[in-house]
Amino acid sequence: MMQNNCRTWNLTSDLPRSLPLTLRDLTGRRVRVVPFGALITQDFVAGRVTIFLNQAGLVRDVVVENCG
Secondary structure (H helix, E strand, C coil), X not given: CCCCCCCCCCCCCCCXXXXXXXXXXXXXXXXXXXXXXXXXXXXXXXXXXXXXXXXXXXXXXXXXXXXX
């Protein structure tokens, strides 16, 4: 059975898009990496971090699914 991995960031507000994240910030979170052009399901997993890559394999976007 999957455990609920929904927890808030250690910040007082949502992360600004300009704030750099480190791997340490992702510790304990469910993460999925999506290569460029890959098909993904639209299922919702609260607290999951999705990292989208560009054609060069570099991070294009990071999305955190809200806990509600």
